[in-house]
Amino acid sequence: MKKIIIENIKTIIYALIIAILIRSILLQPFYIPSSSMEPNLLVGDRLFVTKYTYGYSKHSFPFSPPIFKNRIFAKDPKRGDVAVFKTPADNRTDYIKRIIGLSGDTIQFINGDLYLNGNKILKTIKSKNITNYCGKKKINVNTFEEKLPNGKVYLASYRTDITFANSDKYIVPKDHLFFLGDNRDCSKDSRFLSEVGYVHKNNLVGKAQILFFSSDPFIGSIIKIWKWNEILRLNRFFKIIN
Secondary structure (H helix, E strand, O other): OHHHHHHHHHHHHHHHHHHHHHHHHHEEEEEOOOOOOOOOOOOOEEEEEEOOOOOEOHHHOOOOOOOOOOOEOOOOOOOOOEEEEEOOOOOOOEEEEEEEEOOOOEEEEEOOEEEEOOEEOEEEEEEEEEEEEEOOEEEEEEEEEEEOOOOOEEEEEEEOOOOOOOOOOEEOOOOEEEEEOOEOOOOOOOOOOOOOOOEEHHHEEEEEEEEEEEEOOOOOOOOOHHHHHHHEOHHHOOEEOO
């Protein structure tokens, strides 16, 4: 009996070690709790983040143990990547946003348009006066297709009534990144210097790659099996993240 208990404990320990290695080196699941990335990511989406895309830092591991000072096997992120990072304010909270600016870039909003290094980012209207969530409330937005200089194309939404129209110039420091939420008027991101600001590359956790599950928490909990036809967003299962 004692031998069986010891073997079971060993099996559990091995399973935990394997799970931690997979989570730290390969893939980590994340849940989307906010509407800051609508219309591309919705509250209730569950996705996989690849840990190897940008190399590894202490934030690649659970509880961010101080085993690395910088990144190892580092790879440069690209403009337009949707990435998970630890907020500089506490180096603990996970945020997911889109990388807009790299080291040395200048970002500015002028009359509601996004400028990168003095050049206006091309945006094409895709839908007018639709609704996004902002917290638990709904807001009216216009959704545009934006195209970055590297050819990356994605959707971004701006409120129809009041929007983030003008800003000072944001100059991205060395080894830092500038993030924006796709739901531009419902996102705490690098525009808010005291809360998020510029994010050091070492704070990157990984790149968002694929949605594997999605449910609508505004309709109900997934434990309500009898409402799955309303709650589950089957059209979002196994969707590649742009």
